[in-house]
Amino acid sequence: MKLIVFYLSCFLAFIAGHMLNYSAIMYSLAAFDSSLLAGTAYGLCFGTPIIFGWLAGAYIDRYSAKKVLLITQNFFVLGAVGMFVVMKYNLEWPVLWFLISSFSVGIAWGFVAPSRLASLGQYVAADQLPQATITYNLLVMVGFGIAPILLTQIVEAFDWQGVALSSIGLFMTSSILLLNAPNQHTRTSHNHLLHEWQECFSEIKRIPVIAQLLFAAIIGYLLMGPMQVILPQVAQDQLGLNNLEKGQYLGLIAVSLVLGGVVAMKIKNYFLIGPSIIVMLFLCGLGLGLIGYITTVWISCVVLVISTTMAGIVVSLIMAGLQHYTPSSIRGRVMSIYTIISQVVSAMAGVVAGAIAQGINVPTSLYVIASLFLLLSIWLGLKGRALKSFVRF
Numbered sequence: 001m002k003l004i005v006f007y008l009s010c011f012l013a014f015i016a017g018h019m020l021n022y023s024a025i026m027y028s029l030a031a032f033d034s035s036l037l038a039g040t041a042y043g044l045c046f047g048t049p050i051i052f053g054w055l056a057g058a059y060i061d062r063y064s065a066k067k068v069l070l071i072t073q074n075f076f077v078l079g080a081v082g083m084f085v086v087m088k089y090n091l092e093w094p095v096l097w098f099l100i101s102s103f104s105v106g107i108a109w110g111f112v113a114p115s116r117l118a119s120l121g122q123y124v125a126a127d128q129l130p131q132a133t134i135t136y137n138l139l140v141m142v143g144f145g146i147a148p149i150l151l152t153q154i155v156e157a158f159d160w161q162g163v164a165l166s167s168i169g170l171f172m173t174s175s176i177l178l179l180n181a182p183n184q185h186t187r188t189s190h191n192h193l194l195h196e197w198q199e200c201f202s203e204i205k206r207i208p209v210i211a212q213l214l215f216a217a218i219i220g221y222l223l224m225g226p227m228q229v230i231l232p233q234v235a236q237d238q239l240g241l242n243n244l245e246k247g248q249y250l251g252l253i254a255v256s257l258v259l260g261g262v263v264a265m266k267i268k269n270y271f272l273i274g275p276s277i278i279v280m281l282f283l284c285g286l287g288l289g290l291i292g293y294i295t296t297v298w299i300s301c302v303v304l305v306i307s308t309t310m311a312g313i314v315v316s317l318i319m320a321g322l323q324h325y326t327p328s329s330i331r332g333r334v335m336s337i338y339t340i341i342s343q344v345v346s347a348m349a350g351v352v353a354g355a356i357a358q359g360i361n362v363p364t365s366l367y368v369i370a371s372l373f374l375l376l377s378i379w380l381g382l383k384g385r386a387l388k389s390f391v392r393f
Contacts, residue, residue: 002182003123003132007139009177010116013073014143016170017109019151020080021045023163024102026151027087030160037095041102046343048106049113053340056111058196060332065118066183068332072111076171079104084164109343114335117319121328122182130268130320130393137316138261145254200333209274209386210334213321216387217341219281219376220314223288224342225350226369227253227308231291233362239297249301256305260312268317274390277317278381280310285373292366324393 024041028034049056060068082101086094117136124132154162204210231253235246267276287307294300319338326334349369356365380387 002180005177006119006123006181007135009174010136011139011143012170012177013076013112013116013174014140015147015150016080016167016174017076017105017112018144018147019154019163019167020076020083020105022148022151023083023160023167024098024105027083027160028098031087032095032098037098041099043347044099044102045105046109046347048103049110049336049340050344052107052110053114053336054197055193056114056339057200057333057336058193059111060115060118060336061196061330064183065115065122065332066178066181068111069115069119070175070178072108072115073171073175075104075108076112077168079108080164080167080171084161084168087160087164110339113339113342114332117323117335117338118332119181120323121331122184126324127393129323131265133320133323134261134264134268134316137319138258138265141254141257141261141312145251145258197333200330203327203330204334207325207327209390210322210325212380212384212387213277213318213325213390214334214337214341215376215380215384216277216281216314217318217338218345219373219380220284220311220318221342221345222349222369222373222376223284223307223311224346225348226288226353226366228346229350229354230357230362230365231304233357234291234300234366237362238295239300241297249297249304252301252304253308256308257312257315259305260309260314261316263309264313264316264320267313268320268393272391273317273321273393274384274387277314277321278377278384278387280314281380282374282377283307284310284314285370285377288373289367289370292363292370320393321390 021042024045025038028038028041056068056072079101082097082104085091086098086101091097117133120129120132120136150166151163154166158165231250232246235241235249239249241249284307287303287310290303291300291307294303322334322338323331353365353369356368
């Protein structure tokens, strides 16, 4: 029952968090008519873990994931309150306050995401942790898919202030659900932050499959940024879709990621995990390159569904593998590294793909990212001995 309550708390927070991310972009465009502000606000929401993620990992291992989660989730509430004030009242410096609010949301992501991942070990036995992690990741992807749909409905009915208030309510409910959560934690030595991370990297070096799973995550998240930034242009310019059809085309991403999470649950006991990750990463890169070449709508849809479904499978298996191999003493720090990878790598890949698309053209941007994707996948296949030996949970 406690695990179900934890999942519910996570799911509510995922929906609210992604609504705030989308608000940072969409409200900037609607109220301030500024693409620059939209990009800056989104960067503040998703880029800050590269700074705060290192602190978060050390704090989770020092003080427990539950404490860090319940304290830092309030930064989400603070950010939502700030957005509400900007949306509701005629402030003197609305852009500045909106950016400060987005920054508060980013601080929360940097701490809350690894805290939730590290908390899973409190709810299930070690042999059940991979399955619990895959279920968790499925909720992440469902929340990601539901958030923009729910946001547009709330804006239509209650305007933008309703989005901020709804997010506040969801976060407060999420925190209340965790008040009685388990908190079994053995405090590690309180050393200098740099020393604690040196200890973590020494432990990772002793278990090479962890480093190779993290490298696989870097490759996998190279796909996410270009998908968000470039595919709208592919749908419009290359496939000639109208706005409704473009929305349906892009909606395939969320549906396929969720499908990938479901498939991962079914195949985890029947496939060689490590080799499957490497092969599917290669095929994802190949699919990304093909999307830049294909001009037939139905073929592009098929390739998109196959590629993003495999991406969903890969991400789920990588997260489960990290939970399986990571010792509890460094789980917070490893999950923080994963969080940094998932947010920063995807954002950087999106920026690079967008710059190439603007400077040259859209297909070339996909070809460049896909080529990098394929090269790194091949390198991992050749060098990742520990990952290739990972065959079962």
